[in-house]
Amino acid sequence: MIIDCHGHYTTAPKALETWRNRQIAGIQDAALMPKASDLQISDDELRETIERNQLRLMKERGSDLTIFSPRASFMAHHIGDFQVSSTWAAICNELCFRVVQLFPDHFIPAAMLPQSPGVDPATSIPELVRCVEQLGNVGINLNPDPSGGHWTSPPLSDRAWYPIYEKMVEYDIPAMIHVSTSCNACFHTTGAHYLNADTTAFMQCLTSDLFTDFPTLRFIIPHGGGAVPYHWGRFRGLAQELKKPLLKDHLLKNIFFDTCVYHQPGIDLLTTVIPVENILFASEMIGAVRGIDPETGHCFDDTKRYIEASTIVVGDDRHQVYEGNARRVFPRLDAALIAKGL
Amino acid sequence: MIIDCHGHYTTAPKALETWRNRQIAGIQDAALMPKASDLQISDDELRETIERNQLRLMKERGSDLTIFSPRASFMAHHIGDFQVSSTWAAICNELCFRVVQLFPDHFIPAAMLPQSPGVDPATSIPELVRCVEQLGNVGINLNPDPSGGHWTSPPLSDRAWYPIYEKMVEYDIPAMIHVSTSCNACFHTTGAHYLNADTTAFMQCLTSDLFTDFPTLRFIIPHGGGAVPYHWGRFRGLAQELKKPLLKDHLLKNIFFDTCVYHQPGIDLLTTVIPVENILFASEMIGAVRGIDPETGHCFDDTKRYIEASTIVVGDDRHQVYEGNARRVFPRLDAALIAKGL
Numbered sequence: 001m002i003i004d005c006h007g008h009y010t011t012a013p014k015a016l017e018t019w020r021n022r023q024i025a026g027i028q029d030a031a032l033m034p035k036a037s038d039l040q041i042s043d044d045e046l047r048e049t050i051e052r053n054q055l056r057l058m059k060e061r062g063s064d065l066t067i068f069s070p071r072a073s074f075m076a077h078h079i080g081d082f083q084v085s086s087t088w089a090a091i092c093n094e095l096c097f098r099v100v101q102l103f104p105d106h107f108i109p110a111a112m113l114p115q116s117p118g119v120d121p122a123t124s125i126p127e128l129v130r131c132v133e134q135l136g137n138v139g140i141n142l143n144p145d146p147s148g149g150h151w152t153s154p155p156l157s158d159r160a161w162y163p164i165y166e167k168m169v170e171y172d173i174p175a176m177i178h179v180s181t182s183c184n185a186c187f188h189t190t191g192a193h194y195l196n197a198d199t200t201a202f203m204q205c206l207t208s209d210l211f212t213d214f215p216t217l218r219f220i221i222p223h224g225g226g227a228v229p230y231h232w233g234r235f236r237g238l239a240q241e242l243k244k245p246l247l248k249d250h251l252l253k254n255i256f257f258d259t260c261v262y263h264q265p266g267i268d269l270l271t272t273v274i275p276v277e278n279i280l281f282a283s284e285m286i287g288a289v290r291g292i293d294p295e296t297g298h299c300f301d302d303t304k305r306y307i308e309a310s311t312i313v314v315g316d317d318r319h320q321v322y323e324g325n326a327r328r329v330f331p332r333l334d335a336a337l338i339a340k341g342l
Numbered sequence: 343m344i345i346d347c348h349g350h351y352t353t354a355p356k357a358l359e360t361w362r363n364r365q366i367a368g369i370q371d372a373a374l375m376p377k378a379s380d381l382q383i384s385d386d387e388l389r390e391t392i393e394r395n396q397l398r399l400m401k402e403r404g405s406d407l408t409i410f411s412p413r414a415s416f417m418a419h420h421i422g423d424f425q426v427s428s429t430w431a432a433i434c435n436e437l438c439f440r441v442v443q444l445f446p447d448h449f450i451p452a453a454m455l456p457q458s459p460g461v462d463p464a465t466s467i468p469e470l471v472r473c474v475e476q477l478g479n480v481g482i483n484l485n486p487d488p489s490g491g492h493w494t495s496p497p498l499s500d501r502a503w504y505p506i507y508e509k510m511v512e513y514d515i516p517a518m519i520h521v522s523t524s525c526n527a528c529f530h531t532t533g534a535h536y537l538n539a540d541t542t543a544f545m546q547c548l549t550s551d552l553f554t555d556f557p558t559l560r561f562i563i564p565h566g567g568g569a570v571p572y573h574w575g576r577f578r579g580l581a582q583e584l585k586k587p588l589l590k591d592h593l594l595k596n597i598f599f600d601t602c603v604y605h606q607p608g609i610d611l612l613t614t615v616i617p618v619e620n621i622l623f624a625s626e627m628i629g630a631v632r633g634i635d636p637e638t639g640h641c642f643d644d645t646k647r648y649i650e651a652s653t654i655v656v657g658d659d660r661h662q663v664y665e666g667n668a669r670r671v672f673p674r675l676d677a678a679l680i681a682k683g684l
Contacts, residue, residue, distance in 0.1 A: 144528075145528070149493070150492070150493075151491070151492075151493075151526055151528040151529070153528070154527060154528075155527055155528050184493055185496060185497055186486075186487070186493040186495070186496075186497050186542055186546070187493070187542055187545075188545040188546075188548075188549055188580075190576075190580065191541075191545040191548065191549070191576070191577065191580050192538075192541050192542045192545040192546075195538075195541050195568075195569045195573060196534075196537075196538035196541060196542065196569075199533075199534050199537050199538060199541075199569065200528055200529055200534045200538065203529075203530040203533040203534040204528070204530075204534075206530075206533065207530055207533070223573070223576075224572065224573070226537075226569055227537045227538075227541065227568055227569035227572065229572065230566065230569065230571065230572035230603065230608050230611060231537060231565070231566070231603060231604070231605075231608060232605055232607070232608065233603070233604030233605025233608060233631075233635065233642050234532075234533070234565075234603070234604045234605075234630070234631055234642070235533065236605070236635065236637075236642070237604055237630075237631035237632075237633050237635065237642035237643075238530075238532065238533050238630065238631060240633045240636075241631065241632065241633055261572065261573060261575070261576070262573070262575030262576045262579055263573075263574055263575025263576075263578075263615070265574070265611055265614045265615050266572050266573060266574065266575060266611070266615075268611075269572060269607055269608070269610075269611040272607045273605070273607050273608075288576070288579075288580065289575075289576055289579035289580060289583065290579075290583065291579050291582045291583055293575065293578065293579065294582075295578075300575050300576070300578070300579040301579075
């Protein structure tokens with residue numbers, strides 16, 4: 001089985017964006033604020049957006065199951081207050097849940113949280129609980145910068161985040177550390193902010209003792225870990241300067257990288273320097289880079305091709321990257337598969 | 343000849359830091375503000391800090407000439423106002439100039455600018471002119487984020503930066519895009535902020551047409567280009583989505599990467615995906631990562647070993663990385679060497 005641990009509902013019906021725009025208008029003028037129930041999307045519409053897009057490409061490329069969460073760039077936690085984010089997160093999570101109900105063999109949900117800049121992260125817990133207990137979510141996306149590129153929250157090692165970690169440990173669910181749209185003109189969202197956040201999050205963990213406090217806490221750092229594997233020597237050296245343990249002991253029981261690196265040399269670097277047990281297959285398809293690479297004739301984000309072409313990830317290692325690691329890092333996914341006899 | 347294009351005076355005598363601390367105290371209490379002339383450092387002191395450190399390691403490792411600029415993390419442009427930065431930049435640039443006078447065969451200077459958050463970049467031009475015309479500087483360090491991790495300046499493609507670019511073009515000098523200390527608790531200075539800035543700067547160039555306006559402008563993106571080479575497929579794909587030319591045409595006549603990547607797989611990735619004419623040898627020694635890699639028994643930042651061990655950069659390509667590209671990207675360096683018969 002090939003599990004893609006990083007998919008977002010980037011192809012949701014236009015009605016979702018229209019509703020969101022009305023909600024944003026409602027922040028300024030309460031008379032314009034829509035009700036959640038104003039959003040009407042039929043199962044047929046949902047089915048069509050998935051069958052024509054993600055599911056079609058999964059079948060073409062040969063992946064079986066996607067861990068599916070709301071569109072990352074649309075989380076936009078910087079817009080409005082907690083109430084705005086809370087309503088929006090609930091709607092987005094419910095849409096993903098409906099997709100999963102329509103295609104239970106191909107999708108399993110991960111939750112977006114109703115984060116909001118300057119608001120206590122603990123306020124996200126009720127939605128997290130609802131998503132795990134009622135909607136069958138097997139993980140969450142955690143935004144280390146709800147401000148959208150101004151980085152006004154404390155580092156992930158700060159105790160302000162601990163209530164979320166306690167709940168994650170209780171439910172035994174991992175978090176993908178994933179920012180949303182940048183509203184800082186310096187940072188292009190998918191070309192700079194995403195990668196910077198990945199690197200930043202890793203270094204926040206490196207300089208702290210977060211995983212001493214939470215030995216079973218697990219983070220997936222997406223986009224191949226930002227700059228981290230490429231600069232693995234720098235990070236090993238910085239850990240040494242800071243008198244931290246070797247990275248494999250300090251961080252690699254808790255931090256995992258996905259394979260959203262869109263060319264063969266990048267995947268080869270990732271799989272050369274990061275132990276195989278820390279790498280989870282992913283494509284973030286359909287996402288930031290949708291085109292065809294003129295150098296290969298295939299889609300940039302068809303990451304399975306890079307794994308298939310790898311001379312580094314072979315034999316059982318390939319099974320680990322495709323399936324084994326995801327089942328270990330997402331125990332609720334594993335349990336759901338076992339319940340189906342898989 | 344082996345030219346290291348990225349060295350900072352990280353080993354300056356303690357008196358420099360003491361003076362800076364007095365200056366910082368003077369921001370709050372003008373009575374404490376030192377005069378520039380209060381800083382007294384003898385040639386013998388300068389000589390000792392270099393002979394025991396950078397020059398010793400250059401001889402041990404086998405590099406010949408370092409492009410030498412003030413300590414990046416000490417630029418701290420976020421501290422004080424333009425006057426504070428201006429005095430500080432002048433002092434730091436003069437110290438590097440004195441080092442170069444003491445060791446003219448081994449060092450050549452690049453300038454720090456007196457940038458200050460919210461202050462027109464054009465105010466840096468007098469110091470730039472002085473450094474080029476009077477102190478023989480062959481390049482500058484340009485900080486894309488003088489706020490120190492709050493990213494409050496416009497992107498490098500903004501016209502606010504154009505006066506500096508016009509002067510760079512006039513003098514035919516490149517800029518290394520290099521941030522300073524992070525005062526944002528989210529970003530570790532050398533483990534996150536530096537790498538993020540590299541990626542950010544590249545993407546600012548990618549999304550703009552800066553090099554259409556300045557076809558001969560040249561940027562060196564340090565630390566191996568941040569996350570860029572590792573995600574070269576993503577950047578090629580994003581350029582394609584944005585209807586930009588191929589990166590080799592859009593950016594690689596103007597953007598160069600150094601080799602400050604502290605392990606063999608990273609250097610191999612860099613040299614696999616980036617054309618050899620865009621790679622300049624560098625170590626940033628003595629800098630962020632000073633220890634010995636237990637996996638190799640050699641210093642992490644002894645980057646020459648990675649080039650020597652490379653099976654990708656061989657023959658004349660190695661000469662390009664070590665010398666040819668630096669002479670082409672820094673024409674004033676080339677002229678200075680030619681004047682010496684080199």
